[in-house]
Amino acid sequence: MRYISDKDPSEFRERLFIAIGVVFFIFSILVVRLWYLQVMKSHYFGELSLNNRIRVTKTPAPRGLILARDGTILAENRPGFDLAIIPEDVEDMEKTLSTLEKLVGVNKEILRKRIKRARGRPPFKSIKLKKDLSWEEMVRVAIYRFELPGVLIEVGPTRSYPLGEITAHLIGYVGEISVREQERLRRAGKTSYSLGDIIGKSGVEAIYENVLRGMDGGRQIEVDAHGRLIKVMKEIPPFPGNNLRLTIDVPTQLALWEALSGKAGAGIAIDPRNGKVLAMVSTPSFDPNLLIGGISEEDWQSIINNPFRVFTNRAIQGQYPPASTFKVITAAAALEEGIIEPSTKMYSGPVFRFGGREYRDWKPEGHGNIDIKKAIIESADTFFYQVGLMVGIERLARYAEMFGFGKKTGIGFGTEKAGLVPTPEWKKKTYGTIWYDGETILTAIGQGFLLTTPLQLANAYASIANGGTLYMPQFVESIESPSGKVIKEFEPVELGKVELSTETLSLLKEALRGVVADEDGTAHHLNVDGLRIAGKTGTAQVVRLKKRTRDIEKIPYKHRDHAWFVGFAPYDDPRIVVAVIVEHGGFGSQSAAPVALKVIQTYLKGLEERDKLLSTEHKRGERL
Amino acid sequence: MIEKRYFFQTDWLLLAIAIALTVIGIANIYSATHIHQPYLYKKQLYWLIVALVVMVPVVAINYSLFERFAYVIYGISLVTLVIALLWGHSAGGSRRWLDLGFFHFQPSELAKIAFMMALAKYLSSRELPRRGLSLKELMGPAALLAPPFLLVAKQPDLGTALIFLFVFASMLCIVKIRLKTMLAISAGLLAMIPFVWHSLKDYQKARLLSFLDPTMDPLGSGYHILQSKIAIGSGGFMGKGFTQGTQGTLMFLPAHHTDFIFPVLAEEWGFVGSFVVLLLFLLFIIRGMDITGSAKDRFGFLLAFGIVSMIFWHTVVNMGMVTGLLPVVGVPLPFLSYGGSFLVTTFVGVGLLLNIGMRRFLF
Incomplete structure (x- = not known):
């Protein structure tokens, strides 16, 4: 074996050349790599470096206000403090979340879920953790902010509804856009919505979303790796949404709410001269303010578990048999078709027998020999059974449709229901069976298959009140x-004419006035001096009871009849039509009529005061 | 001890390159940190002065003295490593520093030099077979490597441990290893990969995985590589200009003044700047090889070669890492990265090279 024995390193020197070769080789790889990154891909990486430091933030546009017709604010914006997080900037998520749990009292796991749900958002876009912090929570978070990188407090307009549940169904509420809504809007060509944006969810907020929304502004800012603002590069101010002035009369709305609260039902008041809605309430209601700031689990459960379905706007979505309030339409058909004369008298006993069955009257002793006016005043069932049979279902249906039944009024709510006007063809199609005369008898008094919404009923009566125009x-x-x-004013829109002769119209009006004015009228207790109310009560059967009793306390709640009242005032110069339904309220005269009375009283008093104010101003003007 | 002729035999070019690279480094540290830590570049300037002062005795003392005390120096460095591990100052999850009151000293840096001296002495005091070292003959050198390597890996400082391994391998290759042995070792290393993987810490595994696919988790472990590549690539051919880089100054780049200083330079000076720096490194290494080849004895040759290979591997591993060619291991770039211990160690190495170079003549 040969050894390198001397200390001279010449033996190693030859390998030094190999080493130098290796060095050159590896360095040339590095040069090629740098050439690739800095020359060939420099454009690509240049773009990335711009994206890194330039962010576009949105400045949400304040949503338009919703006002009542006197300017009372029904929906407004107030500054709200939202807790938000940018997960990319968080150093210790676990610690951050448990600190936040202590500061704002939201469970750690819920916070985590909210962050997870926002997956798919662009990087460095903040995620809302809790909306609308209280002042105390805001201060607490602000104090700890420097220990919680990535956590921020965002100030933004928060929607607020001063009248809360009183206008909940009408105004609706807003909320963060859902993925599904965004998808739907994108397909409709509206791409300006991004996740986290506020959108109207129901009611006016949803219907007039395009008007109220406005245009979001934006800021293009340069940030550092921690998302801290270095400088604002470009700023586009937001453009606020337009305001909406509603036709709602606040005192009337309040009166309607007060009179209905504690009951399940709905009421709607319309100006018969033009179809403007003066008040609309559905009970039970909900507080829309709770739904905005990320509702708590408890509140949500109590809302959706409410057996009365609080989200249903019963004024336009509730479909009920119109009951006796429909007799006016039957009467109109009979008179117009010449089947009876105003003077024709018919015996209206306690029972009408037809086809081997007994059709009872609500009054056990019957009404005797009466004409049509008296029949309306006393709401004589047996009178209308006979008349209805004579008119026949085809003509009844035609008249009902002429009054707007069975068709959406087009008020604008997507949730509006059409009601139902039954015909033999309809029955054949739906049930596959033929039409029976017994069903005509029931339809004549507004029972059976016939269904209406309170809005349709009010609108039908408005056409009687205004002399034949359906708005x-x-x-x-x-x-x-x-x-x-003012950008746009809404003109009255005519849906059609109710083709009735003047004689028929005035007879119907007189009869409806009689319901209140006559001693025997079913709503005589509404005969308050100065109001001159005309109207009709109704009692919609929920189940057929063997023995009818006036003592409704003895009947289980869900079997009690629905109570109706629809009417207008003053009867000779109608300014307001009101339809009220109280679910399971028993007789119409007992529970629904007093509600209507309150509403009419309030509205007419308001009108009177306004007139007085106008006339004094007028006088003052004359004196000057 | 210092004769006049040594002045003329000193490789002034090598020293000039070293100082030039350090000054370029200081300028870059300024650019990267002047917004948030405006004092860092000054500290590095002081460190350069300290390093040059320390270099004076290293150059002046005849390196045969280092040969004589090589094992003692090696022993001392092991002790400091143990102390660092037991009582050291920990930062970022690893115990690497000794608090010496006025500064934090990183014993693993000194250990690199000490280890090279010990290995050079060991190899020059043995009779080496012409056909190359066999596995059995590698046991001695391996025994020298094991203590510092394991102590550094334990800190844990994977990067420095890797440098130990590379320098060790380079020095043994230059004295020649038998082909058979080489193949056997390669096979053994391949077989060990699964076990090594198993023993890695989670963050180390994550770095390796994200190296294989940086887009897997761009904000997690892939972040470093991606941001580094963005910085280098966005620099383009001419660069964005001094202090005009956005990746570094806006802190998208992590550790932009230490391990990731090169991307700052590449972003602001472009391909031209990067190429110049690379060229300076290449020149330094060639000059270092030149000194190595002219060394008058085996110890000088091996020590010089060890130092050159150390600087070479530091450069290559760091650049490979920041350009995305290699996984992220915390290895600083010689002369340019911020850090006192490392700069002083590098200049001690430069000093030793100068020392060996100027005493190349036997007389």
């Missing part, structure tokens, strides 16, 4: 710019 109900007076300039 489309409207709840918006005008659209106004943020500075208050």
